[in-house]
Amino acid sequence: MSIDNDGKFKKANFTHIIEDDIINEDEMLKLDNQLCFALYVCSKEIIRKYKPILEPLGLTYTGYITLLALWERDEVTVKDLGNRLYLDSGTLTPLLKKLESQGYIERIRSTLDERNVLIKLTTAGRDLKTKAYRIPRDLICSANIEATDAKSLLSGLHQFMEQIIDK
Amino acid sequence: MSIDNDGKFKKANFTHIIEDDIINEDEMLKLDNQLCFALYVCSKEIIRKYKPILEPLGLTYTGYITLLALWERDEVTVKDLGNRLYLDSGTLTPLLKKLESQGYIERIRSTLDERNVLIKLTTAGRDLKTKAYRIPRDLICSANIEATDAKSLLSGLHQFMEQIIDK
DNA sequence: CTCAATTTAATTGTATACGATTAATTTTCT
DNA sequence: AGAAAATTAATCGTATACAATTAAATTGAG
Structure with missing residues (x-):
């Protein structure tokens, strides 16, 4: 427990000691001190800036990162793609259906293990990398x-x- | 334009010179080199970790940051709240209606300028800060x-x- | 003073995102 | 082999998010 200038004990449940600073709980609740909020705003603002750049290619940001993943490794399961993109099948399934309808990928139910759906770039999907x-x-x-x-x-x-x- | 080891010109549109490194365009398209993707994943993963902590208070992450903003400055317009949270009225209006239905805030059409809706914490909304x-x-x-x-x-x-x- | 321009919040339409559940398939255990 | 457990993608329900539009109110220009 720390002791402040005038020698009184600070209430332990109202202070945190981080390195040399004492940050009280009101400070901890300020927007400017929220790491997650900063990450959240930053990613949203950058994604907004991607929009006009991706729009000519018919891509949303999620579609773009999906293609980035596929350009690195192709013919993968929805599961594998989800692990790399931190997205689940609830998000990926409709997204992949759209990319399929745009002609960038194919969705092929695996014959070896019929639970798996393999995602495979089409020629158009591979060629898109040049524009990207x-x-x-x-x-x-x-x-x-x-x-x-x-x-x-x-x-x-x-x-x-x-x-x-x-x- | 740079010249590489064997004395040939590099194609300018296939290389970037950043500090001392030459990063080719294939590298630039890798997921691991995407700043925005890292921000996006980080914020999503942290928001996921907030979920069980906020759930007992009946709050989503967006509801939480809205209250953080209001605990700092109360009786503000939707516009002001949107500027601080980087959200527009399309997102805020339904969110604020929910916080109102939960009894944390009031939405009051301003009499001075009837275009404005003032957002005001209720006693319950102010008291929630203690739990927060x-x-x-x-x-x-x-x-x-x-x-x-x-x-x-x-x-x-x-x-x-x-x-x-x-x- | 009056009409056009601006501002504000709400609404509409589209796209994400995720938890929970479901259905089909495969693996594991005995 | 056969039942139970696990895995996979799809589906459903709910919550964000934002661009574009709308409606009402205010401001500003002439």
């Missing part, structure tokens, strides 16, 4: 992102995710 | 978050948001 090369650049430009800041933030996030995921 | 004090601690605990990491990530995010918002 400009997307990261266009985003960095339109969102005014500094590459160095983005890189350090990204590595901080990866480290953080290691901590919190599956705990 | 434990939420940040509970989350940090259940999500296994290191306070020092969270603090540095948060400051990195605030700095980043300065860059990208309203550009």
Whole structure:
């Protein structure tokens, strides 16, 4: 328990000691101190900036990251895709049906294990990657992102995710 | 334009020069290099961890951050709340109606300017703050978050948001 | 003073997102 | 082999989220 300037005990359940700072509980409830809120706003705002860039390709942000995953590894199950994208079948099934209707992927029930549906890029889906090369650049430009800041933030996030995921 | 080891020009539209690294466009399209995807996954996973903590109070994450905003500044318009939460009236109106039905807030059409609807905490809404004090601690605990990491990530995010918002 | 422009919240339509459940299939246990 | 358990994708219900539009009120220009 800590003792403040005038020598009185602080009530333990009203203070946290983090490094050198004492942060009281009112501070902890301020929006500016919410890590999750900052993450949430940041991701939403960037996704908004993706919108006009992805729109010419007929893609939403979720469709885009699904294709990113498939360009890395193709002919995978819905389950595998969900693990990589942190999405479940409730989200993926309608999304994949749309990408199929757009001609970017095929959904093929596996014959080896009929529980599995394999997701496979079509030629059009594979070819789309060529057009996608400009997307990261266009985003960095339109969102005014500094590459160095983005890189350090990204590595901080990866480290953080290691901590919190599956705990 | 850069020249590589064997003296040939690299195709400018296939390379980026960032600091000392040359990152080719295939790398740029990998999920692990997507800052937005990391933000998006991180915020979703943390919001998932909030769920069981907020559920006893009858709150969703959006309801929670709305109350956080109101505990800081009360009797505000929907517009003001939207500016602070980065949400528009399409999201807020139904959310605020629900918080009203739960007895946490009142929605009062302003008499000074009848376009405005003022959002005002009820006594129950103000009293809920006492129960909310434990939420940040509970989350940090259940999500296994290191306070020092969270603090540095948060400051990195605030700095980043300065860059990208309203550009 | 009056009409056009602006502002505000609500509404509508579309797209996510996830928990829970379901149906079909496969695996495991005995 | 055969029943129980586990796995997979799909479905259902609920909650976000946002762009675009609408309706009402206020402001501003002439």
